[in-house]
Amino acid sequence: MSTQRSRKANDQDANIKKLVKFIENLGSARTVDDVMVRIRAELKNFARVKEPILAFADAHHRLRLTFYQKGSIHEKTVTAGWSRRPDIRFNDVKDSQYLANIFGRPFARLLAIPIRSRRRRSDQKSKADGVLYLEHSLKKEEVATFLKFIEDRVEAMSSALDRLFLEQQLKDSSLMWERTFDSLQDPVAIFGSDGEILRANRAFSEQLANLSVDGLFDETIQHDGREYEVHSYPISVGHTDRPSNTISHYIDVTRSTRLKKQLMQGEKMAALGQLAGHIAHELNNPLTGIRSMAQLLIPQAPEGTNLKSDLIEAEIAAERCQKIITNLREFSTAGFEQKQIRVDLNDIVTKTLSLLNSLTRRFELIVELSSSEVPIFVEPHLTQQVIFNIVKNACEAMTDSGQLVVKTYAAKDNSGESIAAVSIEDSGPGIAPELREKVFEFFFTTKAVGEGTGLGLSMSRSIVERFGGRIEFDSTIGKGTTFRVLLPLEVSE
């Protein structure tokens, strides 16, 4: 009797050890296939039980059937159908029919063991989350033992499948967060309490990785031709709620800053223009009176007297004043009523040059226009005036003969911005070094008295700046001068 009891106890011990080993093995399973391999190995002890078929809903809520075929694991996604009944079924017709429909062969004897997840809420425990189907040819007296064996193992499988499910969810969640973080166009970085970078997105590593750490905490940053507004917030990425880290968002404001500057410049110019207009009008009336009076008095003054020649000089001076006023008025009114539109710089240059034939025909004129469109966003009439003015200056700088080269092209400037350019090169005497700083000053002119008002280049620069561009020049004494009008290249939408 005691031998029988101790044999029984030994058997129980051995079973428990096997179960524990199985559970330990399941702990190292990384996939559903791993689980299948382990349960199949367990079933090898039972010759009358064939390879397992596992049906369950995965982490992506797909219904899957995992099974062995010719020694290797296969998978099918099933639309519906496996029974979620919570009871163990022995040779149930419906189970057999279900598998027969899927596999296209009969299943005579089938054991269906439900798998229940611990994830389910207690009120939903009436349904199974999966089923382990086992085709068998067990004898009646073998069933009880086998059931005891398999129930313990299915319970352990359930925990393993739960774990795999959670791991998959975590992986998916992490991937989603990483992809979201990397998809942000603006650089974002998370800094630790010592200022070290804990995490940064792709935009950050592409745009700001070269910047020294000190530079990353200013309110605005300029780097590589771009300007960023820095917004930083305290966050907690550890296990406490106390914020110990900082997340910094670098908003690229390069374009909006440029547009703001253009707008401010435009508003400034508009205000200046209005002021110029008012001043011009206020001066015009008395000046008209002065000039008219001089014209009246000149015939009355005796010939050859100082009075007559003085009056003539006064009238010439008044006329010059009126020219300045006319220019100022053109500056104040023309173009400010007109809108900026998209135009091809090539067209503007062509039209302008056609107006200057009488001047340019004395020289060798070389025109090299860009073979493709050079779009700019400007008021065309004013832009034409700018180019007209510069070409006229170039012609007047050369005396009898010379070469005038006019080119248009698109390029990138030092900060990487796309620009449209027209260059006007003359072979005149060049601009003396001491005069170069004054070239754009209002009323500066090297022309003879009465020939120029000195407003042309100063107004041209104002106009070009209003459109977001600039005017540059190079000059070599004895060789000539090249003026370049640079404007933002209008990118197609």
Add this chain to the structure above:
Amino acid sequence: MNVLIVDDEALICRSLMRAFESRGHTVRTASDGIQGLATWREWPPDVALVDVLMPGLTGPQLLEKIESANTAQIILMSAYTGDFDLKRAEELGAHLFLAKPFANIFEVVERAEKLVKNKAHEG
């Protein structure tokens, strides 16, 4: 001929007056629209030179108030060429629009004389 000059700029009034008088014409001046209207009614001119922008009554307002019986040739003058042109001047009853500044004051006299002469021929 009788010439009325209405302009708030004293030097323009004076210089136009001298120019017309040097050609033997009789001239009266007014320094604002109200005075100009009063003088016009009292002394109907052959030609009136009227500035557009004046304090009180503007040039266009003055022309509106002049009765339709008026027979003077009207020259409107203005320093603003923005939205004022010959078409607008004609709508107001003017026969000529002159932009200031004048290139030559004697040309102004000649154009006024021509206006009056042409009208006389039509009549």
